[in-house]
Amino acid sequence: MAARKIRPILAEIVEALDGIEAATAGKEFGQFQSDWLLRHGIQRGIEIISEAARHLPSDLLALEPQIPWKQIRGIGNMLRHEYHRISDSIVWAVVTEDLPPLRRAIERIQISLDASGIE
Numbered sequence: 001m002a003a004r005k006i007r008p009i010l011a012e013i014v015e016a017l018d019g020i021e022a023a024t025a026g027k028e029f030g031q032f033q034s035d036w037l038l039r040h041g042i043q044r045g046i047e048i049i050s051e052a053a054r055h056l057p058s059d060l061l062a063l064e065p066q067i068p069w070k071q072i073r074g075i076g077n078m079l080r081h082e083y084h085r086i087s088d089s090i091v092w093a094v095v096t097e098d099l100p101p102l103r104r105a106i107e108r109i110q111i112s113l114d115a116s117g118i119e
Contacts, residue, residue: 006056006057006060006113007110007113009052009055009056010052010056010106010109010110010113012048012052013048013049013052013053013102013106014103014106015048016045016046016048016049016052017045017049017099017102017103017106019041019045020042020045020046020095020099021099023038023041023042023045024038024042024095024096029088029089029092032088032091032092032095033088033092039088039091042091042095043079043083043086043091046075046076046079046091046094047075047076047079047080049072049076049099049102050072050073050074050075050076050077050079051076053069053072053073054073054076056069060109063108063109063112064105064108064109066101066105067101067102067105068098072102075094
């Protein structure tokens, strides 16, 4: 398998983060929980983030060691294969607690790539 370029992978993550943020703006947990399409759209966005993170090199992830990359890479499999075990409250916690720090980390990684000139 050919290695993917890093910037498009990061752009996929940012696009999914943007979509999740837009879809959940002004929403509360009850609204999320009662809206089938919103729940599944958010889950799909998280799957995209998870899969994209699997294609980022480990040395790049090491720039942001406070981010739980292993869990990010693994949650996509949980959503795809163990979806019946994922509670809405866990997904909502990911959205409200885990994605904002991830966004900041991705932005810092992008800045470091800009500084180093890496594609």
